[in-house]
Amino acid sequence: MGPTARLAQFIVQTDREAIPVHVLHEAKRTLINVLAVALAASEDPSVDALEAWGGTEGSTSVFGRGTASGAQAALVNGYLAHLQDYDDTHFPTVLHPSAPTWPAVLAAAEHTGASGVETLAAFAIGCEVACRVALSTHPWHYDAGWHITGTVGGFGAAAGAARLFGLDEVRTTQALGLAGTHAAGVRDAFGTNGKALHAGHAASSGLRAASLVAGGFSGPDAILEGRRGFWAVLSPNGHNPAPIEALGDLMTTGARWELQNNGLKPYANGVVSHPLQDAVIELRNQHSILASDVVAIEARVHPLVPELMGRAQPETGLQAKFSHQHCAAAALIDGAGHEAQFHDERARDPQIAALRALVHATPDAAVREDEVYVTIRLTDGRALTTHIEHATGSPENPMSDTHLEEKYRALATPILGAPAAEALLRAAWALDEAPDVRGLMALASMRR
Amino acid sequence: MGPTARLAQFIVQTDREAIPVHVLHEAKRTLINVLAVALAASEDPSVDALEAWGGTEGSTSVFGRGTASGAQAALVNGYLAHLQDYDDTHFPTVLHPSAPTWPAVLAAAEHTGASGVETLAAFAIGCEVACRVALSTHPWHYDAGWHITGTVGGFGAAAGAARLFGLDEVRTTQALGLAGTHAAGVRDAFGTNGKALHAGHAASSGLRAASLVAGGFSGPDAILEGRRGFWAVLSPNGHNPAPIEALGDLMTTGARWELQNNGLKPYANGVVSHPLQDAVIELRNQHSILASDVVAIEARVHPLVPELMGRAQPETGLQAKFSHQHCAAAALIDGAGHEAQFHDERARDPQIAALRALVHATPDAAVREDEVYVTIRLTDGRALTTHIEHATGSPENPMSDTHLEEKYRALATPILGAPAAEALLRAAWALDEAPDVRGLMALASMRR
Numbered sequence: 001m002g003p004t005a006r007l008a009q010f011i012v013q014t015d016r017e018a019i020p021v022h023v024l025h026e027a028k029r030t031l032i033n034v035l036a037v038a039l040a041a042s043e044d045p046s047v048d049a050l051e052a053w054g055g056t057e058g059s060t061s062v063f064g065r066g067t068a069s070g071a072q073a074a075l076v077n078g079y080l081a082h083l084q085d086y087d088d089t090h091f092p093t094v095l096h097p098s099a100p101t102w103p104a105v106l107a108a109a110e111h112t113g114a115s116g117v118e119t120l121a122a123f124a125i126g127c128e129v130a131c132r133v134a135l136s137t138h139p140w141h142y143d144a145g146w147h148i149t150g151t152v153g154g155f156g157a158a159a160g161a162a163r164l165f166g167l168d169e170v171r172t173t174q175a176l177g178l179a180g181t182h183a184a185g186v187r188d189a190f191g192t193n194g195k196a197l198h199a200g201h202a203a204s205s206g207l208r209a210a211s212l213v214a215g216g217f218s219g220p221d222a223i224l225e226g227r228r229g230f231w232a233v234l235s236p237n238g239h240n241p242a243p244i245e246a247l248g249d250l251m252t253t254g255a256r257w258e259l260q261n262n263g264l265k266p267y268a269n270g271v272v273s274h275p276l277q278d279a280v281i282e283l284r285n286q287h288s289i290l291a292s293d294v295v296a297i298e299a300r301v302h303p304l305v306p307e308l309m310g311r312a313q314p315e316t317g318l319q320a321k322f323s324h325q326h327c328a329a330a331a332l333i334d335g336a337g338h339e340a341q342f343h344d345e346r347a348r349d350p351q352i353a354a355l356r357a358l359v360h361a362t363p364d365a366a367v368r369e370d371e372v373y374v375t376i377r378l379t380d381g382r383a384l385t386t387h388i389e390h391a392t393g394s395p396e397n398p399m400s401d402t403h404l405e406e407k408y409r410a411l412a413t414p415i416l417g418a419p420a421a422e423a424l425l426r427a428a429w430a431l432d433e434a435p436d437v438r439g440l441m442a443l444a445s446m447r448r
Numbered sequence: 449m450g451p452t453a454r455l456a457q458f459i460v461q462t463d464r465e466a467i468p469v470h471v472l473h474e475a476k477r478t479l480i481n482v483l484a485v486a487l488a489a490s491e492d493p494s495v496d497a498l499e500a501w502g503g504t505e506g507s508t509s510v511f512g513r514g515t516a517s518g519a520q521a522a523l524v525n526g527y528l529a530h531l532q533d534y535d536d537t538h539f540p541t542v543l544h545p546s547a548p549t550w551p552a553v554l555a556a557a558e559h560t561g562a563s564g565v566e567t568l569a570a571f572a573i574g575c576e577v578a579c580r581v582a583l584s585t586h587p588w589h590y591d592a593g594w595h596i597t598g599t600v601g602g603f604g605a606a607a608g609a610a611r612l613f614g615l616d617e618v619r620t621t622q623a624l625g626l627a628g629t630h631a632a633g634v635r636d637a638f639g640t641n642g643k644a645l646h647a648g649h650a651a652s653s654g655l656r657a658a659s660l661v662a663g664g665f666s667g668p669d670a671i672l673e674g675r676r677g678f679w680a681v682l683s684p685n686g687h688n689p690a691p692i693e694a695l696g697d698l699m700t701t702g703a704r705w706e707l708q709n710n711g712l713k714p715y716a717n718g719v720v721s722h723p724l725q726d727a728v729i730e731l732r733n734q735h736s737i738l739a740s741d742v743v744a745i746e747a748r749v750h751p752l753v754p755e756l757m758g759r760a761q762p763e764t765g766l767q768a769k770f771s772h773q774h775c776a777a778a779a780l781i782d783g784a785g786h787e788a789q790f791h792d793e794r795a796r797d798p799q800i801a802a803l804r805a806l807v808h809a810t811p812d813a814a815v816r817e818d819e820v821y822v823t824i825r826l827t828d829g830r831a832l833t834t835h836i837e838h839a840t841g842s843p844e845n846p847m848s849d850t851h852l853e854e855k856y857r858a859l860a861t862p863i864l865g866a867p868a869a870e871a872l873l874r875a876a877w878a879l880d881e882a883p884d885v886r887g888l889m890a891l892a893s894m895r896r
Contacts, residue, residue, distance in 0.1 A: 045664060046660075046663075046664060046665055048663065048664075049659070049660050049662075049663025049664050049665055050660065050663075050665075052659075052663060071519075071520075072519075144681060144684070145675075145676035145677075145680055145681035146681060150629075174640070177636075177637065177640070177642065178637075178640075178641075178642050178645065180634075181598075181632065181633055181634050181636065181637040181642050181646070182632045182633070182645070182646075182649055183632060184629065184630040184631060184632040184653075185629055185630070186628075186629050186668075186671075186674075186676050186677060186678065186681045186682075187676035187681075188625075188629065188668045188670070188671060188674035188675065188676040188677040188678075188681075189625065189626075189629040189667065189668045190676075192622070192625070192626075192665075192666040192667050192668055193626075193660070193665040193666045193667065194625065194626050194629050194665075194666070194667045194668055197626065197630070197660075197665075198629070198630075201630055201653075205632075205649075211497070211500075212494075212497050212498065212641070212645075214497075215494075215496065215497025215498075215500060216493060216494060216496075216497050217494055217497055217498075217640075217641040217642075217645075218640040218641045218642070219637065219640050219641065219642045220634075220636045220637045220640055220642055222636070223634075223636060226634075226636035227593075227636065228593035228634050228635035228636040228638075229593075229634060229636040230634065230636075232593055233592060233593035233594060233634045233635075233636075234634075236592070236684070
């Protein structure tokens with residue numbers, strides 16, 4: 001059996017009952033995370049242009065915006081889920097699997113009337129497929145300049161939708177083929193709206209692939225391994241079929257699912273600063289520190305921190321997201337690192353600017369990427385220290401459900417209002433008992 | 449000035465009055481060709497699935513099918529224009545420029561109310577951009593496994609739409625950027641519906657890029673030459689900026705436009721058999737040959753003819769398109785090579801099968817690809833011979849306007865009926881005098 005056929009077999013044959021409960025719980029957590037970050041993004045002015053492009057007629061839900069055709073809803077929801085760079089991360093590959101996969105799965109579930117638990121299973125399966133394809137091409141594909149979320153994401157979207165449409169193995173193989181041949185997104189688009197549009201394209205293109213094959217379209221039947229297929233053309237410097245071949249084991253032995261290697265971001269900024277922010281917030285909350293108390297924030301960090309995020313005085317919000325000094329200062333003042341901590345006016349705020357100047361990070365090759373040692377020196381002479389061994393959101397220290405709820409509320413409540421935001425949160429936690437996703441999606445797409 | 453900025457300058461600054469009349473005439477011919485092949489394809493059952501996918505609400509025209517959103521119309525029209533492999537070919541690069549470019553230009557013109565001549569100019573400019581980008585990556589990009597019509601086609605679509613939307617040079621650069629980062633299509637999809645979908649994706653994605661930038665989206669501003677841009681990622685084995693740098697000359701000196709290197713196909717099959725079909729039809733018409741008169745059809749051909757299209761007894765219509773024996777036999781019986789000559793029942797027709805067995809092609813490395821020597825031996829002992837120096841549709845022997853009209857009528861009349869087909873043909877020839885494209889598009893999209 002070839003690798004593409006192996007993916008199709010996994011998609012079609014995996015028994016929903018065999019998916020571990022903790023994997024379905026993780027799927028639910030990624031949904032809550034997607035809802036949070038997409039709702040927070042739904043007021044960005046660029047979304048008006050994206051909606052105007054495809055029209056809003058139809059019956060599938062757009063987060064925070066109303067309804068659209070399935071094609072358009074998947075495009076906009078994928079865009080929204082990735083716009084703030086605040087979605088989840090598959091740590092082994094830097095794939096962001098939820099932004100392309102969840103919108104396709106939800107649109108397909110709205111269309112077919114699938115139950116909540118079937119929808120969660122379809123996401124878990126689609127996410128697994130995306131992560132396995134990503135593993136099969138990493139690091140060669142990303143290093144060649146591809147944005148792996150845009151390219152590989154379409155496989156996850158097609159897989160989840162194909163599962164819900166009930167395609168057989170031959171058709172599922174061809175749906176993966178149509179998704180794979182429309183894979184797109186180069187890293188030169190980073191820093192522009194194009195980056196989030198990659199995720200929207202992957203969601204929409206993957207859903208389209210499954211829909212068209214369900215309607216009789218033919219597609220290539222060996223897209224991964226074909227002579228002019230995905231591996232040969234989009235990862236010419238290397239690929240590794242083993243993660244896909246191992247799907248056979250996953251189906252029979254219940255080995256580790258890739259959702260367990262997928263982390264939720266506690267902060268809407270570059271991931272290498274996350275341990276530093278964890279440390280500052282821990283000390284701030286334990287000792288009720290005010291900005292005016294601080295003499296210095298000293299950190300021993302992984303060398304990537306100053307290399308990627310050494311920017312003492314950023315001038316815009318986007319620059320602030322890649323300034324560890326800003327991240328630490330905002331963490332001390334606000335106890336958080338959401339989008340609100342990275343608006344342009346916060347980058348120019350004199351109180352934050354003064355505190356940024358007191359942040360000193362020393363690179364140390366013995367410190368891991370998800371680790372940090374921090375000392376905060378205060379005006380009263382005290383020196384408060386802490387050691388973060390694994391940052392929040394790393395696979396070894398997943399964000400707790402309580403912390404995820406805090407993140408969700410911080411992002412969703414300003415958009416939906418507290419009553420609707422709480423109702424949506426309850427609907428998401430109870431999704432495995434829901435007869436379908438329509439109630440959840442009606443709440444998620446309320447137009448303000 | 450970088451190459452991407454050079455493209456934008458050409459798109460924005462080219463004076464419509466400076467485009468040679470013969471180039472605008474060629475643009476009109478490509479439109480008539482697109483209308484012919486797209487209308488002929490519009491009854492294919494796969495189109496139902498494609499329409500169902502995106503919905504049909506909206507106000508932009510789909511060839512032979514009614515209206516849809518601009519996004520959807522460009523997707524379906526690009527698909528239709530390429531579905532029968534019967535659209536035009538840019539000979540130096542094997543790019544098919546019209547299928548991605550015309551649908552985007554027409555949707556943008558319907559939206560903006562652009563005049564007919566402005567629409568023709570926007571197509572000529574978009575087509576030039578697509579051909580120049582194709583030249584800059586050929587042969588490395590195609591050889592790496594990319595379907596150049598799917599990938600490079602989006603640049604043509606974005607360029608033509610950006611011109612009609614009146615974007616300035618900075619925004620046009622970013623529209624090219626968003627189109628380029630969504631370039632997609634690998635050659636493993638050949639032989640499936642995925643191949644034509646590449647053209648639809650390019651049309652829709654290019655139009656989307658221009659629309660989104662017009663609405664405020666940002667995109668990468670050096671997509672061709674960027675470190676992780678189109679050349680580096682999608683053509684890593686080589687690229688050549690010279691054809692794009694030369695656009696400066698084109699704007700000032702009126703050098704040769706690439707539309708002059710773009711040929712229209714007289715036959716709906718593999719291009720290497722076209723000289724053979726020209727020869728058989730010439731002899732058939734001159735001497736009123738019937739199939740029952742023939743003892744043998746002997747040809748001296750370029751070696752690619754037997755290599756790519758040696759298939760004595762094809763079993764399906766698709767196989768027949770890649771059988772020079774079938775092409776020659778059908779040409780003798782019907783005097784044509786349209787889609788009707790390649791239906792499955794014609795592949796199985798005993799009269800054609802008997803004649804195919806009498807076709808003998810001898811490879812000769814001294815014969816050029818667009819050349820053939822043919823002798824037809826008859827039951828009465830006569831041997832009729834001819835030499836085709838340049839096949840119809842090659843740059844040295846363009847299809848005549850009369851021949852194009854014959855092709856158009858053969859394809860469009862069965863779909864629209866003669867009165868509407870003739871009215872549409874007149875509207876296309878008079879497009880440079882039309883106040884807008886709406887009359888033409890209303891005729892082209894009549895739902896039967």
